[in-house]
Amino acid sequence: MKSRSHVFVLTTFRTNFSYPADGARGSVLKNGTTTGRIKMIVDKQVHMAVDAFGMSTTRASVIDFTVPLLSTRYGMHI
Secondary structure (H helix, E strand, O other), X not given: OHHHHHHHXXXXXXXXXXXXXXXXXXXXXXXXXXXXXXXXXXXXXXXXXXXXXXXXXXXXXXXXXXXXXXXXXXXOOO
8 A cells, every 4th residue: 555655664663554353443332342443442452543533522532533644525424
């Protein structure tokens, strides 16, 4: 991937790409458990996740977000 190659050029740390077993971006369920990439962060399986996460107060209650690195015009129509 083009974006991954840029990460390698700009950094000197080692990377390892992991994917959640359930294939989900991640949610915080009503009982407080987490899924997907959010769960991987909460369970300390990974140090960070790069994805098209939507920032929500529910997700922000269990993980920290950075300032978005990219803004897009994508929208959700219901």
